Structure formats: C-alpha cells, structure tokens
Amino acid sequence: MITPDRDNAIKVGEFVFYRTVVDGAEREVIGRVVQRRPARLFPEEFSADPTVPPADVAAALGYEAEETELFEVTVSLLGYFDDTLKSFVNPRIQPREGWPVYLVPDEVLTRVLNPRALGSVGSLHVGYLLSRPGHRVPIVLSAKELVSTHLAIIASTGAGKSYLAGVVIEELMKPANRACLLIIDPHGEYHTLDAMQGMPDFRDGNYRPEVKVITPDQVYVKAASLTIGDFRYLMPEMSERMDYLLSAAHRRVCQESQKAHGTTENWTINDLMNAVVAISKEKRDDVEAWDLSSSVQGILWRLERLQKESGIFRDYDHMPLTDLFKPGQCTVLQLSEIEPRDQQVIVSVLLRRLYRARMETVRQKSVAGDENFLPYPAFVLLEEAHHFAPGGEGQDRVVSARQLKTVLSEGRKFGIGVGLISQRPGKLDQDVLSQCMTQFILRIVNPIDQNTIASAVESASKDTLAELPSLSRGQAVVAGSSLNAPALIQVRQRLTPHGGESIDGPEEWIAYFAPEAEEARKKEEAFYEPGRAASKRFHTAAVPAWPARSYEQIFGDKKAEDDGKSQDSTER
Amino acid sequence: MLLGRVVKSNSHVDYVVQLLAPGEVVDPPKPEDYAFGNFVRIAVDGDQDELIGVIYDTLLLNPAYGTLGPHLSSDPHLTAFAPDYLPETATVVGIAVVGWEHGEGESAFYHQGVPPVACRVGAEAMRLEDDQFRLFHGTGETPKVAYLPRLSAMGNPAMPELINGLLTRLIDLFPNGAATLKLLRSNLDWSARVSRR
Numbered sequence: 001m002i003t004p005d006r007d008n009a010i011k012v013g014e015f016v017f018y019r020t021v022v023d024g025a026e027r028e029v030i031g032r033v034v035q036r037r038p039a040r041l042f043p044e045e046f047s048a049d050p051t052v053p054p055a056d057v058a059a060a061l062g063y064e065a066e067e068t069e070l071f072e073v074t075v076s077l078l079g080y081f082d083d084t085l086k087s088f089v090n091p092r093i094q095p096r097e098g099w100p101v102y103l104v105p106d107e108v109l110t111r112v113l114n115p116r117a118l119g120s121v122g123s124l125h126v127g128y129l130l131s132r133p134g135h136r137v138p139i140v141l142s143a144k145e146l147v148s149t150h151l152a153i154i155a156s157t158g159a160g161k162s163y164l165a166g167v168v169i170e171e172l173m174k175p176a177n178r179a180c181l182l183i184i185d186p187h188g189e190y191h192t193l194d195a196m197q198g199m200p201d202f203r204d205g206n207y208r209p210e211v212k213v214i215t216p217d218q219v220y221v222k223a224a225s226l227t228i229g230d231f232r233y234l235m236p237e238m239s240e241r242m243d244y245l246l247s248a249a250h251r252r253v254c255q256e257s258q259k260a261h262g263t264t265e266n267w268t269i270n271d272l273m274n275a276v277v278a279i280s281k282e283k284r285d286d287v288e289a290w291d292l293s294s295s296v297q298g299i300l301w302r303l304e305r306l307q308k309e310s311g312i313f314r315d316y317d318h319m320p321l322t323d324l325f326k327p328g329q330c331t332v333l334q335l336s337e338i339e340p341r342d343q344q345v346i347v348s349v350l351l352r353r354l355y356r357a358r359m360e361t362v363r364q365k366s367v368a369g370d371e372n373f374l375p376y377p378a379f380v381l382l383e384e385a386h387h388f389a390p391g392g393e394g395q396d397r398v399v400s401a402r403q404l405k406t407v408l409s410e411g412r413k414f415g416i417g418v419g420l421i422s423q424r425p426g427k428l429d430q431d432v433l434s435q436c437m438t439q440f441i442l443r444i445v446n447p448i449d450q451n452t453i454a455s456a457v458e459s460a461s462k463d464t465l466a467e468l469p470s471l472s473r474g475q476a477v478v479a480g481s482s483l484n485a486p487a488l489i490q491v492r493q494r495l496t497p498h499g500g501e502s503i504d505g506p507e508e509w510i511a512y513f514a515p516e517a518e519e520a521r522k523k524e525e526a527f528y529e530p531g532r533a534a535s536k537r538f539h540t541a542a543v544p545a546w547p548a549r550s551y552e553q554i555f556g557d558k559k560a561e562d563d564g565k566s567q568d569s570t571e572r
Numbered sequence: 573m574l575l576g577r578v579v580k581s582n583s584h585v586d587y588v589v590q591l592l593a594p595g596e597v598v599d600p601p602k603p604e605d606y607a608f609g610n611f612v613r614i615a616v617d618g619d620q621d622e623l624i625g626v627i628y629d630t631l632l633l634n635p636a637y638g639t640l641g642p643h644l645s646s647d648p649h650l651t652a653f654a655p656d657y658l659p660e661t662a663t664v665v666g667i668a669v670v671g672w673e674h675g676e677g678e679s680a681f682y683h684q685g686v687p688p689v690a691c692r693v694g695a696e697a698m699r700l701e702d703d704q705f706r707l708f709h710g711t712g713e714t715p716k717v718a719y720l721p722r723l724s725a726m727g728n729p730a731m732p733e734l735i736n737g738l739l740t741r742l743i744d745l746f747p748n749g750a751a752t753l754k755l756l757r758s759n760l761d762w763s764a765r766v767s768r769r
Contacts, residue, residue, distance in 0.1 A: 045759040052751045060752050062684065062718025 001073045001101050002039060010073055012036055012467065013488040014131040015104040022080065022091045029091050030104055030112065031075035032485065040070040075101075078485050081112040087484055088112070106136045113484050114140040124171040124482070126164070126440075127489040130475055139489045141482035143177050146438045147379050147417035149481050150408060154425045154453065155442030160473045162189050164440055165381065165421055166494045169193060172379065173330050175204030180327045183381045184347055184388075188336040192499035196330075201495055210329040214319070216337045217311075221349050222318035223272075224257070224265040230345050233399045234313075235302040241295040249275035249299075268315035269307045273300055310342050321357050321371070324350075325378045340387065347388050348399040351407050354378060358414035377415025380407075385420035386427040401429055408435040425452045433457065438480035443471040575601045575612060576665070578695040585669040585686055585722075587614065587625065589697045590662050606630070606665050608730070609737045611700035611708070613673065616691045622673045623687050624700065624708055628726075628734055629666030636660070667697065668726060670719035671708060682708040684718040706745055714749030715742050717756070724760070732764035 003010055010016070010033055017028045046054035058064075079088035095101075109129065116123035122143045129137035151168070155161035172179035173196060183190050194211040196202050202209050226234075228250045232243065252275045254264040276299050280292040306313055324331050333350075335343045357374040360366040366373045382388055388400040407416055420436060422428050426448040433456040441457070441464075444450055454465055457479070464477055464486060471477070471488075479486035511517060576591040589612070594600045606627060614623040672687035673680055682704075700708070709715035717739070723731060739757040743750045 045762070046755075048759065049751055049755045052755050056714065056752050057755055060714055060717055060749070060756060061720060062716060 001075055003071055003073055003101075004069065005071050005073075009103060010036065010071070011131050015109055016075060016101050017104050018095050018099050018101045020091065020093070020095065020099075022093070027080035027091065028104075028108075029077060029080045029095070030088070031077040033073055034076045035074040037072045037074075038069065039072040042069075081484075086115065106132055109137045113137070113487055115142040115145070115482070115484055116140050119176065121176050123176055124168065125492065126167055126171065126478070127476070127491040130488040130490050139478065139483070139487055141438070141478070143172065143179075143482075145480075145482040147172075147179070147377070148412050148415070149437035150411075150417055150435055151419040151438045151440070151482075152385075152425075152433060152436035152457075153419065153421045153440045153442075154444065154449075155423055155440075155476075156444055156446065156449075157423050158473070159423075159442040159444075159471070160476075160491065161421055161423065161440075161442055162383070163474070163494060163498055164442065164476060164491050165383070165419075166190070166193065166496060166498060167491055168419070168440075169330060169381070170196060170202075170495055173209040173328070174202055175207050178207060178209070178328045179330070180325050180376055180378045181330045181381065182324055182350075182378065183330065183332045184335065184350075184383060185332050186335045186343060186384045186387065188334045189383070189499040190332045191334070192497045193330060193332065195496040199495060207328060210326075211332065212323075212329055213332045213334065214324075215334050218319075219312055219333065219335065219338065219346060220314050220317040220319055221312055221346055222265065223269045223307075223313045223315055224253075224267050225318065225349055225353065226313070226345070227352075230348060230399055234306060234341060234345055235299075236341075238298070238302070239295065241292060242298050245276055245279060245292060245295055246299055248279050252279065269303055269313070270315075273303055276300065276303075310339065312338065312342055312346065319350075321353060321374055325354070325374060325376075327376050344388055344398055344400040347382070348403045351380070351400070351403040354380070354416060355403075355407055355411065355414070358411075358416055362414050377417065379417040379419065381419040381421065383421045385422040385432070386424045389420075389429040389432045390427055391429040391432075392427070401432070404432060405429075405435075408432060425449050425456070428452070430456045436480075438482040439478070441468060441477045441479070442475070443473070444468045573601065573605060573699045575606055575697045575699060578614060578691055578693055578697060579664065580693065581690070582666075584690060585625075586726075587623075587667045587669065587691070587697075588664050589614075589667055590664045593662065605699055606663070609734045611705050612667055612697050613700050613704070614667070614669075614691050614695050614697045616672075616689050617695060620674065620676055621687070621689055623669050623689075623691060624671045624673055624682070625667035625669040626723075626734065626738070627665045628668045628723075628728055628731065631664045631666070633662045633664060634660075668723060670723065673704075673708070680707070684708070684716060686722075709742060709746070712749075713746065714752050715746045717742070717753075720756070720760075732760060735760055 001016070012033050012035065014033045015030055016033065017030045019026060019028055021027070022029075042054040042058060046057045077090070079090040081087070082089045109132070113129070118125055118138050118140050120140075124141040124143045124146060125138055126141060127139050128135045129139055146168075153161045153165055153168075155164075169181065169183070169190075170193075171177065172181055185191075191213050194213060196209055197211055228247050231246060231250065232238065235246075238246070249272055253267040253271050256271075257266040258264050260266070276296055280296045283292055324333075333346075335346065338346070353372075354374070357366070357372040358378070360370075360372045361374050368375075382404075388398070389404045390398055390401065404418070408418055411418065418436075420428070420432065425433060425444070426446065430452070433452070436457075439457050441453060444453065445468075450465055450468060453468075454462075464479065467477065467488065474491045476489055476491060477486060478489050574592065574597075576589045578587050579590045581587045591606055592600050608627060608630065610627045612625055612627060614625065616623060669687060671682060671684040672689075673682050675681055709717065720735060723735060736757060739753050739760075743753045743757075746753065
C-alpha cells in the first residue's frame with residue numbers, strides 16, 4: 001500500500017481494511033500494518049542545514065506541491081471477520097492494484113478483536129489499543145481461554161510485568177470471573193492486592209473477593225508428601241550408597257503407612273530416620289561387608305537439618321488445599337526469605353497435590369470431605385518462572401520443572417491453568433514457554449531473550465519482535481488464543497496499589513539528614529550511661545579535651561559529699 | 573544599456589547576441605557590461621514580453637585569423653587611407669534564457685522557466701537592471717531559482733561557477749532567505765567540485 005499519510009495515521013500496528021466480494025458477499029478484509037518504509041523522500045542534501053526545512057529548499061527550486069513524501073506500507077492480512085465463526089477468515093485472494101484502503105473504525109475494531117464484550121462474564125479488560133489514543137478501543141480478553149490454555153507474561157526488569165500481572169489478577173477477581181487463584185510470590189510484591197477487598201468495583205450483591213496472604217512463616221510442607229525425588233533435591237551431594245539407603249527407607253515408610261493408614265502420606269521424618277537405621281542394620285546382618293554406618297550418619301544429619309533448619313518441612317502441619325484454593329479467593333504465597341531450593345520443592349509439591357486432587361475429583365475418585373476433593377478449576381500464577389522451570393543446563397534437574405511440565409500439558413483436562421511471569425525468557429525452559437497459549441510480551445531488549453520468544457512463542461512473527469525494544473513502560477504485545485488477533489496495547493490503570501516499586505536510594509539517604517530524623521536519632525543515642533566519660537558527653541569543638549573522668553569523679557558519691565570534697569573537684 | 577542584437581539561436585532557450593562594435597555606437601558596451609553571469613533582457617517583437625536570460629558564454633570572432641600572408645597595406649595606414657575598410661571582428665555572447673517578463677512598469681510579471689514565445693533575429697538585448705533582477709527572483713523573503721536545474725543540465729563546464737556567483741549575489745540581496753540559498757550553493761559546489769573526484 002502506498003500512502004502520503006499526511007496526518008501520520010498509519011502507524012505500525014494499525015488496522016486497515018479494503019472491500020471486496022468473497023463468495024458473493026461483500027466483505028471488509030482487515031489487515032495489520034507491519035512495516036512502513038519511505039518510498040519517495042527529499043534528497044539527503046536538502047537536509048544539510050538543520051535550520052532549513054528541506055521543503056523550503058525544494059520550494060526555492062520551484063517545487064511547491066504539498067504531497068512530496070510517499071510511504072510504502074506493508075500490511076499483513078488477518079482476513080474478514082465472520083460473525084458466525086467469531087474469528088478471522090482468510091479470503092485467499094489478493095487485492096488489486098489501486099483498490100482504496102481505509103482505516104478500520106473504532107467500533108468495528110472493538111467488535112472483531114475482542115472475543116468478549118466489556119464487562120461481560122468471562123471477560124478480562126486489560127487495556128486499550130495503542131494505535132487509537134484516548135482509550136477508544138478497549139481490549140477485552142477471554143478469561144476462559146486464558147485460564148485453560150495458560151498464560152505467559154514476559155518483560156525486562158522495570159517494563160511493568162508485575163503491574164500487568166496485577167491488572168490481570170484484578171480482572172480475574174472481579175464479579176464477572178470470581179477466580180480461584182494462587183499466586184506464588186517469591187519477592188513479596190503482591191500483598192497490596194488486599195486493597196481490592198474494600199473496593200466497590202469488586203463487589204456484586206453478596207460477592208466480595210478475598211485476598212489471603214500467606215507469609216513465609218506460615219508456609220508448611222508435610223514431609224510425608226515429599227517424593228524420593230524431592231528428598232534427593234533437598235539433600236544434594238548424596239553418595240550412591242546414601243541414595244540407595246534413603247530410597248529403600250522411603251519405600252518402606254510409604255508401604256507401612258499405606259498398610260496402617262490406607263495412605264502413603266502418614267509418616268514423620270523420625271519414622272524415615274528409624275527406617276534408614278533399621279535397613280542399614282538388616283543389610284549388615286545379611287552381609288558382614290555391608291557397613292553402611294557412615295552413609296547412615298550422612299543421611300541422618302541431613303534429615304535432621306531438613307527438619308530443624310528450614311521450619312517448612314513439618315511432620316503434620318501442611319497447607320490444606322481447600323485453604324489455598326477457593327473461588328473468589330486470591331491466595332498470595334510469599335516465599336521471600338525461603339531458600340531457593342526449598343522454594344522449588346514447595347512449588348513442586350503444591351502443583352503435584354493440586355494436579356492429583358483435580359484429577360481425582362474430575363474422575364470421581366474422591367468425594368466431598370476427602371483431602372483431595374477440589375470441585376472447581378484453579379489458576380496458579382508463578383512469578384520468576386525461570387527460577388522454577390529453568391531452561392538450558394538446569395532443565396529437568398529441578399523438581400518444580402518436571403511438575404510444571406506435567407501440569408501445563410495435562411492440566412487443561414482437569415481445569416488447572418498456569419500463568420508464568422518471567423523477565424528472562426532465555427532462561428526459561430522452552431517447552432514450558434511454548435505451552436502458554438496467551439502471551440503478554442512487554443519490552444525486551446536482550447537479543448537472546450528476543451530469539452527465545454521467536455522460537456518458543458507461536459504467534460510471535462518477525463514484525464512483532466521488531467517492535468519489542470521500542471515499547472515503553474506499560475505497553476505490551478498481546479497475542480494468542482485469548483484474543484482474535486495480536487494487538488499492541490496500553491495496559492490499563494491498576495485499581496489496587498502497586499507493590500513492586502523500586503526503593504528510592506537518594507530520597508531515603510537525604511531523608512536521613514532531615515531535622516526530624518536527626519532529632520529522633522539524637523533522642524535515641526542521648527541516654528544517660530553511668531561510667532561514661534564526661535569528655536565524651538559534654539565535649540564540643542570549642543572546649544579543649546579534658547581527661548576522661550567518671551561520674552563519681554566529677555559529681556562525687558555520697559561519701560565524698562559528706563567529706564565536702566566533691567564540689568571542689570570539678571576542675572576546668 | 574543596449575548590449576547588442578540577436579544574430580542566431582542554438583535552441584528555443586539558447587540565443588547568440590552580437591555585441592555592438594566600437595564603431596557602431598558612441599558608447600559601446602564595456603567588458604563589465606557583458607560580463608559572464610550578467611542578466612540581460614531581450615525584446616520580443618510586437619509583444620510586451622521580454623525574454624530574460626543570463627550570459628553564459630563569450631566568443632571572439634575574427635575572420636582575419638589564419639590569413640597570414642602578404643598585405644597590400646599595413647593596419648595603421650588603413651585607418652587613415654581607407655576608413656571605410658571595416659575590420660570584421662566581433663564579440664558574441666551566448667545567452668541562456670531563464671524566464672520572461674510580461675507587462676510593463678508597475679504591472680510587470682516575471683516568470684521563471686521556458687518562455688512561450690521566441691524573439692527574432694535582430695532583437696535588441698539590454699542589460700537587466702538591478703531592481704528588475706531582484707523582482708525576477710520573487711517578491712517573498714526567499715528567492716525562487718526555479719531555472720537552476722535546467723541551467724545545470726545544460727552541461728556547460730563553466731555553469732557551476734556561474735550559478736555560484738549568481739547565488740552569492742542573491743544571498744546579498746535576500747538576507748532573510750540566506751540560509752536556504754547557502755544550502756543550495758554548498759550542495760551545488762559539492763557536486764561540482766568534490767563529488768566528481
């Protein structure tokens with residue numbers, strides 16, 4: 001398409017259409033502008049002087065026409081929107097030369113881009129189309145698609161991904177959705193969401209969203225719910241003998257628990273330790289040469305450390321699934337201050353429990369009252385996803401990665417949705433990223449990350465990737481199954497306060513010198529201390545230093561007073 | 573000031589004017605009158621129009637050149653004994669037409685470009701006055717030099733220097749449009765002097 005574009009309306013990402021007849025019906029075929037190149041411009045020499053516009057130079061040479069510059073615009077066709085199919089259909093015939101091309105009006109765009117209407121059930125209003133300023137075209141995603149086919153939010157630091165996540169969470173918790181949502185928050189950024197409990201936008205009749213923040217000291221994992229793989233991960237550098245012993249012991253406690261209680265998860269760490277000792281004894285009784293005592297010591301002190309140090313792996317305390325997952329409840333699991341390996345195991349265990357519960361409920365293997373009964377779908381949002389599912393060398397060695405992959409590939413059947421948030425898609429496992437069918441991509445500058453997105457994200461075409469470094473804060477590319485066509489959006493304003501702001505170093509340092517702060521510090525430091533040398537208490541720059549004296553020396557004690565000596569002993 | 577008369581043309585926009593000889597008028601044109609780069613106007617027969625052109629070339633014609641042989645009399649004697657023996661040397665100038673003027677005096681309109689009409693042999697060529705020169709180049713703050721591309725395209729090797737001198741003259745006359753003119757001048761200088769190397 002060639003255009004003079006006098007009013008600069010044809011930006012990259014803008015939507016245009018042409019009219020044609022397809023199968024006897026007149027259709028408007030919509031396309032998206034992907035590239036813009038100058039087709040005819042003034043010669044470079046005309047711009048040699050910054051104060052002289054090239055148009056003036058051309059005018060001096062007698063060229064007075066208004067349209068001098070021409071642009072060649074490349075448009076990628078989406079197709080015409082079929083109202084029955086509710087999606088774009090490719091017309092399979094190119095437009096002819098000379099056919100006029102028009103800008104798609106706002107109302108039409110709102111209708112064809114959004115699978116849901118604003119405010120309807122299952123809608124997520126995340127922002128506005130960037131190329132139509134003034135919030136003229138709202139972008140409303142389908143919550144059903146987003147939650148069932150998984151979500152990825154990718155951006156560099158500071159580009160606004162936690163803010164965007166906040167917006168998506170708000171939309172999920174609104175009366176139109178009332179989601180059952182768990183947020184894994186390794187940095188403690190999402191506690192500010194609790195403000196939504198009091199806001200009118202989130203109320204409808206009796207419904208009011210609940211935000212439950214679980215602080216690190218409230219995070220428990222029942223030791224019996226850990227698999228042998230989890231133990232191996234938590235206690236690295238175990239020798240082969242130790243591993244053999246531990247596996248055997250773990251098997252034994254599980255079997256005994258099954259026999260005694262009907263479940264494999266009813267044992268304590270002490271039970272495990274006893275099993276380790278018992279097995280090593282049996283082995284030594286069997287074969288004299290099998291002296292596993294050093295291995296036993298190794299396992300025992302590791303298990304004890306696990307028990308005592310983290311405070312997370314308990315014998316009986318755990319977080320019930322129904323506490324964590326409830327429709328209308330947004331649970332924030334804060335994992336800050338917890339060791340990274342422990343974090344990975346916590347997430348792995350949670351996902352495993354959730355998957356099993358949903359599978360058993362859907363297959364009707366568990367009923368109301370069972371621990372594994374969860375009769376509604378759940379959505380889990382994972383911050384710092386590259387930490388839980390690293391790509392490259394760390395692949396598949398991290399317990400949470402394997403579990404995450406299972407959930408991502410099988411979870412759709414059982415109504416488990418996963419949202420991944422990461423600022424290093426290059427560090428994220430590629431299989432994991434490619435399973436997320438809705439993508440929000442904010443500014444990415446790192447070329448490695450860009451290449452990752454290109455290879456792992458289906459809908460990321462070259463023109464989408466070209467726009468990524470130039471996005472500003474709050475602007476994102478949305479693509480995938482939740483929207484009818486990829487779009488460049490401006491994220492909407494968040495209703496709850498944002499928790500992820502960086503600390504302002506200079507501001508806080510300067511505040512240290514504020515008079516109120518100085519006063520407060522003086523009060524704290526200026527307490528009376530017996531024995532403290534007088535010179536330190538009363539010394540100023542103008543007074544020469546005197547020798548250190550104790551309180552008794554200056555003010556005297558009772559005995560000195562009675563003697564009448566003390567008052568004269570203050571020498572200057 | 574009358575410079576001479578049109579004796580022939582090479583094209584619709586390229587005329588040859590023979591200058592008035594010292595013997596023809598009392599006050600013949602001096603060298604600075606027919607200098608390289610001067611503007612002239614040529615009357616078009618019958619019309620109120622005048623062609624406006626610029627002197628881009630000078631030729632000296634001398635039929636006596638090459639005839640080296642015995643003479644009947646030597647030159648100083650000729651002026652005394654045969655004053656009607658006219659020496660047939662002449663100076664002709666080439667004029668590139670850059671525009672035309674329509675009307676007279678107050679209602680004169682100056683146009684730049686290829687004129688619709690042509691003059692005849694024998695048409696008088698006069699020097700363009702300074703105020704006319706200024707009006708020819710437009711009435712606004714920045715002068716128009718729409719004939720410049722065509723002049724450059726004539727291919728004459730001396731043309732870049734002519735244009736340079738012309739633009740310098742215009743910069744002095746149009747101080748407000750100096751920036752644009754300087755840009756044009758430097759661009760043309762670049763392509764003429766530097767980029768060919």
